[in-house]
Amino acid sequence: MPGIDDNNDIGFDISDDDIYVPIAQRRATLLGNKKTSENDDRPNSSLDFLNDDSNKASTSSKTLLEESQVILSEKKTQDNMKSDIQRRAEEDADIVDAHTKQQRKLIPAAELAHGISYSRIMETSWKPPEYIRQRSSEGNSLIRRKHHILVEGSDIPPPCETFADMKLPGAILRYLKFKKILSPTPIQIQGISTAFSGRDMIGIAFTGSGKTLSFSLPTLMFALEEESKLGFDKGEGPIGIILCPSRELARQTHDGLIQMSRALNDDGYPLVRSLLCIGGISMQDQSETLQNGFHIVVATPGRLLDMLEKGKITLFSCRYLCLDEADRMIDMGFEEDVRSIMSFFKHQRQTLLFSATMPKKIQDFARQSLVEPILVNVGRAGAANLDVLQEVEFIEPEAKMVYLLECLQKTPPPVIIFSDLKNDVDDIHEYLLLKGIEAVAIHGSKSQEEREFAIETFKSGRKDVMVASGVASKGLDFNDIQHVINFTMPKEIEDYVHQIGRTGRSGKTGVATTFVNHSVPEQTLLDLKYLLKEAKQRIPSFLHDVVDPFDGKPSGCPICGGLGHSAVNCPKLEDAQKRKPKGDEIGSSW
Numbered sequence: 001m002p003g004i005d006d007n008n009d010i011g012f013d014i015s016d017d018d019i020y021v022p023i024a025q026r027r028a029t030l031l032g033n034k035k036t037s038e039n040d041d042r043p044n045s046s047l048d049f050l051n052d053d054s055n056k057a058s059t060s061s062k063t064l065l066e067e068s069q070v071i072l073s074e075k076k077t078q079d080n081m082k083s084d085i086q087r088r089a090e091e092d093a094d095i096v097d098a099h100t101k102q103q104r105k106l107i108p109a110a111e112l113a114h115g116i117s118y119s120r121i122m123e124t125s126w127k128p129p130e131y132i133r134q135r136s137s138e139g140n141s142l143i144r145r146k147h148h149i150l151v152e153g154s155d156i157p158p159p160c161e162t163f164a165d166m167k168l169p170g171a172i173l174r175y176l177k178f179k180k181i182l183s184p185t186p187i188q189i190q191g192i193s194t195a196f197s198g199r200d201m202i203g204i205a206f207t208g209s210g211k212t213l214s215f216s217l218p219t220l221m222f223a224l225e226e227e228s229k230l231g232f233d234k235g236e237g238p239i240g241i242i243l244c245p246s247r248e249l250a251r252q253t254h255d256g257l258i259q260m261s262r263a264l265n266d267d268g269y270p271l272v273r274s275l276l277c278i279g280g281i282s283m284q285d286q287s288e289t290l291q292n293g294f295h296i297v298v299a300t301p302g303r304l305l306d307m308l309e310k311g312k313i314t315l316f317s318c319r320y321l322c323l324d325e326a327d328r329m330i331d332m333g334f335e336e337d338v339r340s341i342m343s344f345f346k347h348q349r350q351t352l353l354f355s356a357t358m359p360k361k362i363q364d365f366a367r368q369s370l371v372e373p374i375l376v377n378v379g380r381a382g383a384a385n386l387d388v389l390q391e392v393e394f395i396e397p398e399a400k401m402v403y404l405l406e407c408l409q410k411t412p413p414p415v416i417i418f419s420d421l422k423n424d425v426d427d428i429h430e431y432l433l434l435k436g437i438e439a440v441a442i443h444g445s446k447s448q449e450e451r452e453f454a455i456e457t458f459k460s461g462r463k464d465v466m467v468a469s470g471v472a473s474k475g476l477d478f479n480d481i482q483h484v485i486n487f488t489m490p491k492e493i494e495d496y497v498h499q500i501g502r503t504g505r506s507g508k509t510g511v512a513t514t515f516v517n518h519s520v521p522e523q524t525l526l527d528l529k530y531l532l533k534e535a536k537q538r539i540p541s542f543l544h545d546v547v548d549p550f551d552g553k554p555s556g557c558p559i560c561g562g563l564g565h566s567a568v569n570c571p572k573l574e575d576a577q578k579r580k581p582k583g584d585e586i587g588s589s590w
């Protein structure tokens with residue numbers, strides 16, 4: 001049993017492998033033995049899941065009878081000593097285990113079948129400036145602490161606090177300046193140098209914190225380097241793949257890449273071509289890119305897999321894989337597709353994985369498919385963006401529509417209104433149009449053209465309000481949203497965090513108003529209460545009365561990161577069990 005010797009403070013010479021020690025205690029002991037990072041003073045380490053070794057117990061000199069008596073009395077004492085928290089941790093661990101066993105691992109079948117495992121770190125020509133290379137590890141730690149960046153892993157590249165230190169071409173620096181992106185956000189400070197150094201990475205940061213640039217900029221620069229060395233011909237490529245959970249998110253990332261690539265091209269660099277590969281658009285539209293060869297594919301998993309299977313895209317030269325919103329991708333049932341896509345790789349790749357939470361499945365993936373990854377974590381996985389002022393109001397269902405109008409006065413446009421129900425989205429949209437408000441609506445039953453029209457007119461400022469179903473908005477980056485109104489409180493707190501995260505982006509502040517009433521489950525209210533508390537927001541009086549089984553000390557759900565429940569009653573798990581994996585893209589699942 002792992003670590004039992006170190007944990008035996010009762011004085012017996014206990015050595016039997018079957019001695020019962022609560023899981024929470026075992027985990028704590030194991031974690032205590034495996035601190036590898038510079039955050040060693042912290043109580044536990046998220047990357048410890050990457051180590052599977054167990055300490056072996058020592059041999060015993062007692063008779064079997066003596067041992068069994070010791071074991072029994074020990075077990076009894078331990079059982080009595082088990083606190084509620086330990087019991088809950090055990091339950092959670094069992095549930096997470098069972099949940100994971102039901103699902104297949106997210107590693108490519110071909111690599112599994114051929115026993116391929118990569119151990120080399122990818123080599124790159126990038127080096128930080130000399131003064132940064134000379135910086136002591138204490139100096140690096142100090143900078144990380146200043147930006148609240150937690151890192152784990154070995155030989156962690158130094159943080160770069162300016163874009164110039166990242167040695168980006170002048171054209172990119174000017175482009176970023178033009179976009180008012182003047183200094184890197186914390187995830188970029190550590191994430192970009194990590195990616196440039198060729199290291200596999202798991203990036204965790206709150207909504208709107210600039211994750212997209214952390215993987216798209218390195219992918220673009222790697223592609224540029226390859227193109228400069230050896231131009232890409234017809235039918236060649238891609239060098240890198242960016243996988244996104246939704247069409248809209250893919251389109252947005254693709255647009256960003258194109259803009260940066262044009263800025264480089266205008267400055268005399270070769271053109272880096274990017275292909276958008278999503279459902280609902282015809283590849284004919286991109287025939288020129290397809291014909292000329294392309295360096296980067298930004299795709300949703302279903303569509304890319306289809307293209308790979310038909311042989312329209314090959315991965316002979318592909319060396320970079322970015323998984324944006326990996327947890328969402330798995331939630332949406334794309335893991336099978338992602339695994340199949342990875343089977344098409346012919347070489348070792350560098351993998352950059354971004355996720356808001358770290359469910360077991362992603363931990364398994366990181367352990368099996370990433371090579372000595374570096375974890376870059378800014379804030380608790382699943383925490384809300386602190387730049388959002390969160391207001392929660394108790395509104396009876398019949399009063400919601402009228403109150404909505406009042407609520408719209410809180411800030412100038414643009415405003416997003418969310419509801420989980422498509423009917424609500426349509427009703428609200430209709431009501432706002434009747435009241436003369438320039439509004440658009442977006443949900444899964446709308447056609448691709450309707451969705452694109454809604455996004456385009458809202459983004460360009462021609463419409464003031466967008467009414468949307470939750471899933472429609474995931475990861476979308478609209479400029480300067482002033483106010484997010486949750487007409488219904490999402491059942492899963494993660495969705496709430498994503499929805500309010502549409503405002504308060506790029507360091508600006510925003511407001512989020514959420515309507516709750518008796519129809520919201522107590523558990524969701526408790527999740528909400530803890531989230532507000534964590535973000536130091538005002539907690540309305542009706543939330544004070546919610547029954548709290550954790551007595552103010554939540555341990556956090558290991559599945560979704562919600563603070564107001566454990567795995568036993570995780571709504572996300574419940575939902576996952578109800579749902580079957582989806583075959584195609586987001587359009588079918590909204």
Ligand SMILES: Nc1ncnc2c1ncn2[C@@H]1O[C@H](COP(=O)(O)OP(=O)(O)OP(=O)(O)O)[C@@H](O)[C@H]1O
Pocket residue numbers: 179180181182183184185188205206207208209210211212213474475476477501505506507
């Ligand atoms: N360093 C920066 N300074 C200012 N603005 C930035 C910076 N980096 C990115 N941005 C802008 O911030 C916005 C949010 O960035 P991005 O979409 O990458 O966030 P995200 O972390 O991916 O959010 P989400 O998880 O919600 O998708 C974008 O408009 C982007 O242009």
